Amino acid sequence: MQGTEGGGKLYRKIVQAIISDIADGVYQVGARLPAERDLTERFQVSRPTIREAMIALEMKGMVEARKGSGVFVLASSSNDSEKSSTSARSKSPRPAACSKARSPPSPRPR
Template identity: 40%
Template sequence: MSVQPTEKVYIEILKQIKSIIVEDGLQAGNKLPSERELSDRLKAGRSSVREALRALELLGLIETRRGEGTFIREATGHRLVEVLASFILNDKKARQDLEETRHIVIKDCTELAVTRCDSSTISKLRELIRQMDNGGQKETSEVCRKFEKIVIQSCGNHLLYRLYVELTGYGSSLQQAKSYWQPALCKEVLELLEQKNPEKLTNLLSKQNDALNAIE
């Protein structure tokens, strides 16, 4: 069956909106141009632009705030992640593959972080360790996740970081993801980051992963 002209216009507008996001350097949290401005820039009808924006919103890629405009959402908020997870990762082998891949990404990011994290990052991590020591179980769990995320982000490789975010998003959708990094591990990671010792960090994370696999 041939594609109708209206469908071609709709798909083309989606592609052009993506190009505008790239060209304008827009990131999560940034405001998109208004519907009228997009219509002018794309030389397209307002109704077609509106449909394209509606599709992006249904996927959870953007959100409309009354009286403020339309904004790009964080990747972890994508409904698409949850939908794909429920269909694709519905068997044990797929979940195991996800955890294995997530571990590989975490290990690679942490190795890079050894040479790339700065004194400001180290200070933030030290403060999080103090919070772990003073918080309750729920608060400590949240701080551990924040600690892990900051270390991964400090690797300086945006693609690896995005992989980490997406893999964690899939796992969370399945209620399977668990932070590898409990307080004791966080403290060891911080110590090895301060020592700038990638070999020991790799061994530490490998042993941690082996231990997790052994109890599953």
């Protein structure tokens, strides 16, 4: 997978390949993706290119990077990740309105 033939960024092709692998069941939800070193060998690219692909997958909600543990699959398709992020947002409590006036603090007893 050398160069950027066919236009587009190389990391995007890696993202699409990993999304296909996830959809095909190569990597199940909850599974750890191969190490950067293994992915660089598979795709014949540099580590920064693999990191860029992992960041893109994380932004899509497909994977989660856990410090010291690796990168784990969160969703089996980009549609799953959109549904889970939408439902998580709808379940979260809404912040209190900023326009509410606060009462002044009570004086401290002396």
